[in-house]
Amino acid sequence: MSEPGAHTDLGAYVLGMLEPRERESFDRHLAGCAQCQAELGELQAAARLLRSAPKAVDPPADLRARTLAAVQSAAVGPEPAAASPRTIRRRRWPSLALGGAVAVAAATAALFLGIRLGGDVGPSGELELQATLASAAGDATAFAEVVKLGIGREIDFRSDDLPILPKGEFYELWFAALEDRPSEPNRISAGTFHPDENGRSRVTLTAAVDPALYPTLVVSAEPGDGDPAPSGEDVLRSAPAE
Amino acid sequence: MTGARKDDERETVLIERVGKGEVDEPLGALYDMYSARLYGLGIRLLGDRGLAEELVQETFLRLWRSAPRFDRELGSGTTFVFTIARRVAIDLRRRRSSRPHAVLVDERDLEPAHAIAASDGEIELAFGVREALDTLSDEQRTVLVLHYDHDLTQSEIADRLEIPLGTVKSRTYHGLRGLRRALERKTADV
Numbered sequence: 001m002s003e004p005g006a007h008t009d010l011g012a013y014v015l016g017m018l019e020p021r022e023r024e025s026f027d028r029h030l031a032g033c034a035q036c037q038a039e040l041g042e043l044q045a046a047a048r049l050l051r052s053a054p055k056a057v058d059p060p061a062d063l064r065a066r067t068l069a070a071v072q073s074a075a076v077g078p079e080p081a082a083a084s085p086r087t088i089r090r091r092r093w094p095s096l097a098l099g100g101a102v103a104v105a106a107a108t109a110a111l112f113l114g115i116r117l118g119g120d121v122g123p124s125g126e127l128e129l130q131a132t133l134a135s136a137a138g139d140a141t142a143f144a145e146v147v148k149l150g151i152g153r154e155i156d157f158r159s160d161d162l163p164i165l166p167k168g169e170f171y172e173l174w175f176a177a178l179e180d181r182p183s184e185p186n187r188i189s190a191g192t193f194h195p196d197e198n199g200r201s202r203v204t205l206t207a208a209v210d211p212a213l214y215p216t217l218v219v220s221a222e223p224g225d226g227d228p229a230p231s232g233e234d235v236l237r238s239a240p241a242e
Numbered sequence: 243m244t245g246a247r248k249d250d251e252r253e254t255v256l257i258e259r260v261g262k263g264e265v266d267e268p269l270g271a272l273y274d275m276y277s278a279r280l281y282g283l284g285i286r287l288l289g290d291r292g293l294a295e296e297l298v299q300e301t302f303l304r305l306w307r308s309a310p311r312f313d314r315e316l317g318s319g320t321t322f323v324f325t326i327a328r329r330v331a332i333d334l335r336r337r338r339s340s341r342p343h344a345v346l347v348d349e350r351d352l353e354p355a356h357a358i359a360a361s362d363g364e365i366e367l368a369f370g371v372r373e374a375l376d377t378l379s380d381e382q383r384t385v386l387v388l389h390y391d392h393d394l395t396q397s398e399i400a401d402r403l404e405i406p407l408g409t410v411k412s413r414t415y416h417g418l419r420g421l422r423r424a425l426e427r428k429t430a431d432v
Contacts, residue, residue, distance in 0.1 A: 008408075011415030015389060017396045039419075046422035053371035054286035056278035056391045059298055063281075064273055067299045068266060071306045075265050170292050191299070192292040202337075206299060224291075 010036050014047045066189065070206045073153070128153065129211045133219060133236035135161075142201070142236050144173070144217050155190050155205045159219075162195050162235065168224035170194055172232065173205060175214035178240060188214055192222070215240040250376075253319030261309035272323070273302060279372060280327050282391075284334075287365050293334050300334075301327040320376040328369045335365060374424035382417030385410055 006029045012018050013026050030036050129146040142159030157173055165171070171194065176187040191205035216239075222232035253275065259268040277298050284294025304326050312322055375383055388394045388402060396414070400407045 008412040008415040011418040012396055012411045014418065015414065017389060017414065042422055043415075043418050046418050046425065049367070049371050049425060050375075050386065050390055050418075050421060053368050053390075054282045056387075057282040057285055057294075058278050059281035059295065063295055063298060064270070064277065067273060067277075067302050068270060070299060071269060071303055072265050074303060074306065075263070192295060194290055194292050205296075206303060 007033070007036060010039060010043060014040065014043045015050075062189070066191075066207075073207075131217050131238040133159075133217055133238045135236055140236060142219065144238070146211055153190075153207050153209060153211070155207060157193070157201065157203050157205065159195075159201045159236070160199065162199065162201050162219070164195050164197070164199055165221055169232075170222055170224060171201070171235070172220050172222045173203075174218040174220065175207065175209040175211060176216040176218045176237075177214050178216070180216065180218070182234065187218060250318050250320060253323070254314050257305070257309050257312045257319050257322060258314070260306055261312050265306065269302060269306060272305070276301075276323055276327075283327070283331065283368055283372065287331055287368055288334055297327065297330055297334055300330045304330060318376075320373060324369050324373050324376075328365060331365050331369070370425065371421075374421050377424045378417050378420045382413045382420060385413040386417045386421070389414070 006026065009018065009022065009026045009029070013023065013030075018026060030040070126148045127145060128148045129144075131144045131146075133142040133144060134140065140159070140161035142157060142161065144158075145156045147154045147156070155173065162171060170192045172192045173190045174187040175190060176185070180186045188207070188209045190207035190209065191203070193201055193203040193205070195201040216237065218234050218238070219236040220232040220234045253272065256268040256272050260272070280298045280301055281294050284297035285291065288294055288297065301323070305323060308322075308326060312319075317325075375386065378386070384403065385399055388399045389396075394402065396407060396410045400410045403410070
């Protein structure tokens with residue numbers, strides 16, 4: 001029983017969309033239809049590719065605002081077209097690359113120095129803030145540089161001390177206001193990251209936050225509960241910029 | 243040709259508006275059209291929610307920066323967005339798959355050759371299928387996407403779109419054929 005529309009059932013057939021009864025019926029049609037047999041292999045290949053490709057997944061709700069804010073802030077920058085974040089990214093970090101005792105000494109020194117506002121004005125961006133972040137126990141540190149570019153603020157963050165979190169959890173870097181308290185957070189996210197499998201975190205994040213208003217950098221470990229608000233535990237914190 | 247895409251003209255106009263300096267409205271509309279697809283690509287290809295977010299955010303930043311150079315004569319809006327996103331994905335993938343051999347090596351000093359070629363291939367393929375879907379007519383693409391992104395059965399698709407079951411089947415068939423042709427063209431282009 002090959003009804004008039006049977007040829008066009010081939011698409012639903014290879015995608016596995018047909019009901020069992022329809023499938024049996026189409027199997028019978030296929031057995032006697034040279035045209036469908038000829039096309040079967042090609043459509044199966046297309047269906048395999050379709051199934052292998054990633055599905056659309058809704059991103060976290062706050063990503064839209066963060067993305068538009070990053071672009072908006074870039075748009076009001078001095079030279080949007082000329083800004084080149086690539087050149088900034090290639091800048092060498094001063095201390096950790098040296099390794100060993102030198103790095104520890106540099107980290108300790110930087111900890112006492114806290115944050116320095118302002119600084120070098122390079123051709124491709126203004127170094128707005130350099131910060132050392134430390135855990136409360138002092139056993140973990142991180143370094144961050146905030147560069148004001150035509151495209152907003154770019155934050156280079158690095159740490160070798162953050163443990164790899166259980167699956168689903170992630171670290172989040174925040175710009176926090178002076179009155180930020182765990183019970184009453186007042187902070188803006190600069191993005192999320194994971195250390196690599198060697199426990200090294202090297203990330204470049206983009207944010208549209210003015211460090212003059214949010215002078216403290218905080219890293220929290222977030223539980224991955226889908227809640228864009230701060231819901232994790234702070235693990236690193238900088239002294240506020242002066 | 244299986245029918246022009248209405249969205250294509252819409253995307254082209256939105257990108258042109260961004261190119262002329264508008265941000266919020268046209269970029270927000272583009273974000274709504276593309277973010278879930280890009281985020282899905284990011285999660286699968288980069289294996290990490292943080293990196294998937296970076297993929298989305300960085301794609302729109304680069305889109306904003308590149309929009310003044312967009313030329314509708316050279317390619318569709320969809321191709322423009324996916325070309326940018328593909329580059330971002332490859333950059334992020336390289337960053338993730340860098341394997342420093344010593345603590346003294348900064349990953350920024352590693353050559354791009356450290357990236358795994360097969361991963362770039364996967365990225366190309368995944369983006370290729372997504373782009374090929376976008377060459378279909380709106381009617382055909384919608385049916386395939388409802389099945390593939392949302393796991394709807396043919397009856398559920400018929401209900402959702404308020405069209406007869408036979409129409410769902412014929413759009414599925416012609417959509418799949420169109421997808422195969424588009425993927426063939428892509429392979430031929432390479």
